[in-house]
Amino acid sequence: MSSEPDLGPISTADDFILLILSSPSGAGKTTLSSRLRAAFPGLRFSVSHTTRKPRANEQDGREYHFVNREQFLAMVAENRFVEWAEVHANLYGTSVAEIERARGACEGVLFDVDYQGARQIRARYPDAVTVFILPPSLKELERRLRLRASEDEASLTTRLSAALGEVEHYGFFDYLVVNDDLDLADRQLQSIVHAERCRRQRRARLAERMLLDTRSSR
Numbered sequence: 001m002s003s004e005p006d007l008g009p010i011s012t013a014d015d016f017i018l019l020i021l022s023s024p025s026g027a028g029k030t031t032l033s034s035r036l037r038a039a040f041p042g043l044r045f046s047v048s049h050t051t052r053k054p055r056a057n058e059q060d061g062r063e064y065h066f067v068n069r070e071q072f073l074a075m076v077a078e079n080r081f082v083e084w085a086e087v088h089a090n091l092y093g094t095s096v097a098e099i100e101r102a103r104g105a106c107e108g109v110l111f112d113v114d115y116q117g118a119r120q121i122r123a124r125y126p127d128a129v130t131v132f133i134l135p136p137s138l139k140e141l142e143r144r145l146r147l148r149a150s151e152d153e154a155s156l157t158t159r160l161s162a163a164l165g166e167v168e169h170y171g172f173f174d175y176l177v178v179n180d181d182l183d184l185a186d187r188q189l190q191s192i193v194h195a196e197r198c199r200r201q202r203r204a205r206l207a208e209r210m211l212l213d214t215r216s217s218r
């Protein structure tokens with residue numbers, strides 16, 4: 001499904017992080033990602049393109065770039081997506097321009113994509129960190145989907161049955177976070193970002209020391 005634009009390495013900064021959050025729709029990804037961005041202001045949110053209709057509280061260019069199917073498919077034909085997928089009968093994709101904007105301009109990019117998008121981004125950027133957010137139960141997922149007033153019965157049923165399929169892909173992800181208690185899930189996500197940053201900085205320091213050693217021994 002993914003197009004193959006020639007992007008090259010995204011960043012060489014030690015603490016630059018590509019963080020992919022994935023979950024069944026309604027599990028709390030939007031809520032958690034906005035908390036995470038408040039805790040890490042240097043983390044930029046990747047605004048996807050979608051053919052889905054905006055919900056009541058959504059603004060074009062903030063949650064999504066809302067386009068029609070024709071516009072989306074034209075972008076696919078022009079190779080303008082890093083990844084894209086059809087989810088619940090709507091098209092969603094991350095544009096190359098979105099990644100380009102992030103290059104060097106921030107400390108990291110936060111992606112909200114389904115598991116197909118997560119796989120495509122990871123294939124291109126093996127260093128990306130993938131986190132799967134699980135709802136505590138199907139019953140609770142249904143309750144949360146109902147909280148979103150824009151959800152009609154048909155789309156609710158589609159999303160609930162899709163959730164079962166999505167959870168089957170949990171093994172692909174580096175981390176699982178159960179979003180039961182919101183504060184706890186938020187703290188777990190923050191710890192993941194801290195831990196990944198430390199890991200990257202430490203790895204860069206070790207490599208640097210080794211390089212200096214090698215050079216001075218020549």
Ligand code: ADP
Nearest residue numbers: 025026027028029030031144147179180181182
């Ligand atoms: P997603 O982005 O994954 O589709 P949202 O973040 O929009 O999900 O969350 C769906 C609904 O569930 C929202 O009304 C949100 O306030 C609520 N919610 C999210 N996390 C929790 C939680 N841990 N406990 C209770 N309600 C939650």
Ligand code: 5GP
Nearest residue numbers: 025048084085087092093094112113114117
């Ligand atoms: P929603 O319509 O509820 O905002 O999102 C529905 C699903 O589409 C969620 O699972 C969300 O992660 C996924 N999604 C949102 N943006 C993208 C994207 O750019 N690419 C892909 N592959 N999935 C996306």
